[in-house]
Amino acid sequence: MTEEIGTSNLLRTWANDGTVVVPADAKIDEGWLRGEQPPHEWMNYIHNVLGQKINHALSRGAADWNSDTEYLAGAIVNRSGDIWLALATNTNSEPSSGNSNWSVLLGGRDNLSGIASDGAARSNLGLGNAATRTVASDAYDFESGRVALTNFAGLANLFSGSISDLNDMPSGFYLTPISGLSNQPADNGNRYWVYTSRAAGLFFQIARRRSGGGANGSLYHRISTGDPAEADWREVWDTDGVVTGENSNGEFIRFPNGWQICHSPTLYDSGDSGEIAFGDAIQVTWTFPAEFAENSALVTPIAAAAAGTSAVQTDAAASFAFAAQRWRTSSTLISTRNINSAATADRPIRLLAIAQGRWL
Numbered sequence: 001m002t003e004e005i006g007t008s009n010l011l012r013t014w015a016n017d018g019t020v021v022v023p024a025d026a027k028i029d030e031g032w033l034r035g036e037q038p039p040h041e042w043m044n045y046i047h048n049v050l051g052q053k054i055n056h057a058l059s060r061g062a063a064d065w066n067s068d069t070e071y072l073a074g075a076i077v078n079r080s081g082d083i084w085l086a087l088a089t090n091t092n093s094e095p096s097s098g099n100s101n102w103s104v105l106l107g108g109r110d111n112l113s114g115i116a117s118d119g120a121a122r123s124n125l126g127l128g129n130a131a132t133r134t135v136a137s138d139a140y141d142f143e144s145g146r147v148a149l150t151n152f153a154g155l156a157n158l159f160s161g162s163i164s165d166l167n168d169m170p171s172g173f174y175l176t177p178i179s180g181l182s183n184q185p186a187d188n189g190n191r192y193w194v195y196t197s198r199a200a201g202l203f204f205q206i207a208r209r210r211s212g213g214g215a216n217g218s219l220y221h222r223i224s225t226g227d228p229a230e231a232d233w234r235e236v237w238d239t240d241g242v243v244t245g246e247n248s249n250g251e252f253i254r255f256p257n258g259w260q261i262c263h264s265p266t267l268y269d270s271g272d273s274g275e276i277a278f279g280d281a282i283q284v285t286w287t288f289p290a291e292f293a294e295n296s297a298l299v300t301p302i303a304a305a306a307a308g309t310s311a312v313q314t315d316a317a318a319s320f321a322f323a324a325q326r327w328r329t330s331s332t333l334i335s336t337r338n339i340n341s342a343a344t345a346d347r348p349i350r351l352l353a354i355a356q357g358r359w360l
Helices: 025-030 040-060 116-127
Strands: 078-079 084-085 103-105 172-175 191-199 202-211 219-223 234-237 243-247 250-254 259-263 281-287 300-303 320-325 331-338 349-356
Touching: 281 349, 300 320, 300 331, 331 349
Parallel strands: none
Antiparallel strands: 078 084, 084 103, 172 191, 191 202, 202 219, 219 234, 243 250, 250 259, 259 349, 281 331, 300 349, 320 331
16 A cells, blocks of 8 residues: 655645534544444544645644643644743643743744744854854944954054055054065064054054064054154063062062163061161162172162151151162162151151162
């Protein structure tokens, strides 16, 4: 026997224009009896109602929910254009987002608003949290949480060879080619991450060296209120060449251009060693935490609040005189004297110092 499967075209319903009579409920429950000849109106009803039910399934894809049907767990229904899955057997329990008997499979028709677990759906699709973010509307939309697209305002765009001069670079953030570009911060053979802003008649660029000659990470900037050609590049300190350190003698920082700054620890504290009487002086030797080039350090004493006090009593400049050996290499002698003639009482002080000079 051949099994045939028809198309999904709707059926022509039987007796659409004929006489259709619905049998009594008792007859429907009893069915046909042996030797009985059914009235043609009843037969028309049977074929007509079966055709309607089949066409309903063909036209909906999933049958419409109704309050009289008992739906078994796993049943699928259509309700107001959304497809629902029965999670438990139920009757007259209308599908809705707050009904635990049902879970929406496809909702909203043109969006995902009806999905029971939108977080699980995004995770399954590999969308992360980007699907819930708003895309920035323009180059000046910096509202927190907005998403900027690649190539939006030049973001992370590889600078094309169509422009050979950094003066002509449009607003945005770009990676330059390694050669063939004029008005770079340094000689050719370097690549730069360059940010350009052209707004309200102001031209502004920041460039960070990425590769090529010189140390990676060198930072440059330039600004002009008119022609970009009038803006000169200025180098910002290259932190790759900055050296810092500390020891019991204090802290130091060395810059790649040869300059060094040293900061002392507390050299004298009257809160620990006693206040200085009027006319008296103290002397301390400070060994620098890092040596300077020969005879290049200039030393500046500093007065600060003594232990147990909130500030130096009276103005330090009026209360004390300071002196320090200058143009030193590895250490200096610092002295201070209480010269406050307005009051002969002992004066508190905490003494520190800063030294500056060349280290090479």
